[in-house]
Amino acid sequence: KDLMGENEKWANETRRLLTEKCVLMINLIGSPGSGKTALLERMAKSLENRIRFAVLEGDVETTRDAERIAAVNIQxxxxxxxxxxxxxxxxxxxxxxxxxxxxxxxVVVENVGNLVCPAEFDVGEMAKIAVLSVAEGDDKPSKYPLLFHEAKAVILTKIDLLLHVDFDVDDCIANIKRINASAPVFTLSAKTGIGVDNWINWLHERR
Amino acid sequence: KDLMGENEKWANETRRLLTEKCVLMINLIGSPGSGKTALLERMAKSLENRIRFAVLEGDVETTRDAERIAAVNIQxxxxxxxxxxxxxxxxxxxxxxxxxxxxxxxVVVENVGNLVCPAEFDVGEMAKIAVLSVAEGDDKPSKYPLLFHEAKAVILTKIDLLLHVDFDVDDCIANIKRINASAPVFTLSAKTGIGVDNWINWLHERR
Ligand SMILES: Nc1nc2c(ncn2[C@@H]2O[C@H](COP(=O)(O)OP(=O)(O)OP(=O)(O)O)[C@@H](O)[C@H]2O)c(=O)[nH]1
Ligand SMILES: Nc1nc2c(ncn2[C@@H]2O[C@H](COP(=O)(O)OP(=O)(O)OP(=O)(O)O)[C@@H](O)[C@H]2O)c(=O)[nH]1
Ligand SMILES: [Mg+2]
Ligand SMILES: [Mg+2]
Ligand SMILES: [Zn+2]
Ligand SMILES: [Zn+2]
Structure with a gap:
C-alpha cells in the first residue's frame, strides 16, 4: 500500500546514509518488559568503547528509557x-x-514494546533482533512468528530466572528453528552478564 | 475516523446482545506472556461453575491458547x-x-498479546482489564498509559516471582493510581492461586 511504499523510501534513504557513514544499525524488537533497555545498559558496561554506539529509544510515552541509557553514558x-x-x-x-x-x-534502535507491529516496518536497519524473555513462555515464537522469521538473530533474556519459571529452552529453540533456520539464538542475562559476550562478538563480526 | 465509527457500531450491537442475554463480558489486555491464559486456566479451577463462562481467544497465529482453555473444560x-x-x-x-x-x-475475551493497540478498540465489553506481570517491570503503567487509563481493573500477575525480580509493588500501584484513581489493583498468582479469590469476588459483584 502507499504508506508502506512511503515507509520503504525512507528506510532506503537511511540505509544509504548508514552505508556512506559505515555505521551498523540494529532494530531491537520485543514485548514490553522483555529486557531490551536492561540489555543496552549491560552492553554499555561490557563494550567499554570497543564499539562506539548510540541509541534511538522508541516509546509511546515518557523519556524513562532514554534517561536510563544516558545514565550509563551512552547517547x-x-x-x-x-x-x-x-x-x-x-x-x-x-x-x-x-x-x-x-x-x-x-546505532541501536530500541523499538516500542510490541511483538507484532514493529516486525512489519523496515526502519533502514541492517538487522531486526528479536528479544524474548524466559518469563514470557517458550511458545511465543510460534504465536508471534513474523518477528522471529524476519529476525537475523534472537536473544533469549533473563536466563538467570530459569530456575523459577516454566521455560523449556530446547523447546523454544526448536520453535524458533521451525520458523527461521539460520538465525542464531543467544541466551543471556543482562542481570548477571552471562552470555552477553557471545552476543557482542556476533555484533563485532557484523561491522 | 470512519473505521472507528464502524468498529463502534459493532461494539454497540454486541453491548445490546449481551444486555439482552444478561451476560457479562470482560476484555483481558496485556503483553505477550503476561499470564492471561494461565489466569483463565486458574479461574476454570477456582470458579467450579459458580460463574459459567466461555472464552473468545484472540491471537495472531496458532490455536494453542484455545486448546489450553478447552483442556480445563471451558468452551x-x-x-x-x-x-x-x-x-x-x-x-x-x-x-x-x-x-x-x-x-x-x-464471556472473557483474551485479546492479542499487546499493551498498546487493544486499548484503542472497544469490542463491546463491560470492562477492559489490564494484565501486567511482575516480571515486566513496575514502570510499565507510565510507559503504556492508555490501557491503564481505560481499564476498570488492573491485575498484577505472577506475584510468586516477587522474590526473584526487581519489582516494587507500591511504586507500580502509585504509577497506576496517577493514571487511574478508581481502578482496583488485584495482585495474584495463577501458579499458586494466591489472590485469585479477590479477583473472582470483584467479577461476582459486576454481574
Ligand atoms: N532477572 C532479570 N530481570 C531482568 C533482566 N533484564 C531485565 N530485567 C527486568 O525486567 C524488567 C523490564 O526490563 P526493561 O529493560 O525495562 O524491558 P524493556 O524490554 O526495555 O521494556 P519496554 O521498553 O517497555 O518495552 C525490569 O524490571 C528489569 O529489571 C535479566 O536479565 N534478569
Ligand atoms: N511463576 C509464574 N509463572 C506464570 C504465572 N502465570 C503465567 N506464568 C507463566 O508465564 C508464561 C506465559 O503465560 P501465558 O498464560 O501463556 O501468557 P499470555 O498472557 O496468555 O500470553 P499471550 O496469550 O501470548 O499474550 C507461561 O510460561 C506461564 O507458565 C504465575 O502466576 N506465576
Ligand atoms: Mg525499554
Ligand atoms: Mg494467552
Ligand atoms: Zn499495532
Ligand atoms: Zn493495532
Whole structure:
C-alpha cells in the first residue's frame, strides 16, 4: 500500500546514509518488559568503547528509557510516538541525522514494546533482533512468528530466572528453528552478564 | 475516523446482545506472556461453575491458547487475526453469536498479546482489564498509559516471582493510581492461586 511504499523510501534513504557513514544499525524488537533497555545498559558496561554506539529509544510515552541509557553514558535520543505501536522509517531517519554518525560504529534502535507491529516496518536497519524473555513462555515464537522469521538473530533474556519459571529452552529453540533456520539464538542475562559476550562478538563480526 | 465509527457500531450491537442475554463480558489486555491464559486456566479451577463462562481467544497465529482453555473444560473459540495486532468488534460480535449465551453468565475475551493497540478498540465489553506481570517491570503503567487509563481493573500477575525480580509493588500501584484513581489493583498468582479469590469476588459483584 502507499504508506508502506512511503515507509520503504525512507528506510532506503537511511540505509544509504548508514552505508556512506559505515555505521551498523540494529532494530531491537520485543514485548514490553522483555529486557531490551536492561540489555543496552549491560552492553554499555561490557563494550567499554570497543564499539562506539548510540541509541534511538522508541516509546509511546515518557523519556524513562532514554534517561536510563544516558545514565550509563551512552547517547540516547527518545522518539515518542504518542500512540503508534511501532516506529516508522521517517521518524528514525530524522533522528539519525541528529547523531554524530562520523564518531559512531553502531546505532541501536530500541523499538516500542510490541511483538507484532514493529516486525512489519523496515526502519533502514541492517538487522531486526528479536528479544524474548524466559518469563514470557517458550511458545511465543510460534504465536508471534513474523518477528522471529524476519529476525537475523534472537536473544533469549533473563536466563538467570530459569530456575523459577516454566521455560523449556530446547523447546523454544526448536520453535524458533521451525520458523527461521539460520538465525542464531543467544541466551543471556543482562542481570548477571552471562552470555552477553557471545552476543557482542556476533555484533563485532557484523561491522 | 470512519473505521472507528464502524468498529463502534459493532461494539454497540454486541453491548445490546449481551444486555439482552444478561451476560457479562470482560476484555483481558496485556503483553505477550503476561499470564492471561494461565489466569483463565486458574479461574476454570477456582470458579467450579459458580460463574459459567466461555472464552473468545484472540491471537495472531496458532490455536494453542484455545486448546489450553478447552483442556480445563471451558468452551473456547479461537479468533485468528493472521496479522492484526488487536481484536475488533465485528470479529468478536460474530464469534459471540456462536456461543450458547442463554447458558452463560460471562464471556472473557483474551485479546492479542499487546499493551498498546487493544486499548484503542472497544469490542463491546463491560470492562477492559489490564494484565501486567511482575516480571515486566513496575514502570510499565507510565510507559503504556492508555490501557491503564481505560481499564476498570488492573491485575498484577505472577506475584510468586516477587522474590526473584526487581519489582516494587507500591511504586507500580502509585504509577497506576496517577493514571487511574478508581481502578482496583488485584495482585495474584495463577501458579499458586494466591489472590485469585479477590479477583473472582470483584467479577461476582459486576454481574
Ligand atoms: N532477572 C532479570 N530481570 C531482568 C533482566 N533484564 C531485565 N530485567 C527486568 O525486567 C524488567 C523490564 O526490563 P526493561 O529493560 O525495562 O524491558 P524493556 O524490554 O526495555 O521494556 P519496554 O521498553 O517497555 O518495552 C525490569 O524490571 C528489569 O529489571 C535479566 O536479565 N534478569
Ligand atoms: N511463576 C509464574 N509463572 C506464570 C504465572 N502465570 C503465567 N506464568 C507463566 O508465564 C508464561 C506465559 O503465560 P501465558 O498464560 O501463556 O501468557 P499470555 O498472557 O496468555 O500470553 P499471550 O496469550 O501470548 O499474550 C507461561 O510460561 C506461564 O507458565 C504465575 O502466576 N506465576
Ligand atoms: Mg525499554
Ligand atoms: Mg494467552
Ligand atoms: Zn499495532
Ligand atoms: Zn493495532
Amino acid at each position: 540516547a535520543s527518545q522518539l515518542l510516538t504518542g500512540g503508534a505501536c511501532h516506529l516508522e522509517a521517517k521518524l528514525v531517519h530524522y533522528a539519525l541525522k541528529d547523531l554524530p554518525l562520523d564518531d559512531l560504529d553502531m | 473456547a473459540s479461537q479468533l485468528l487475526t493472521g496479522g492484526a495486532c488487536h481484536l475488533e468488534a465485528k470479529l468478536v460480535h460474530y464469534a459471540l453469536k456462536d456461543l450458547p449465551l442463554d447458558d452463560l453468565d460471562m
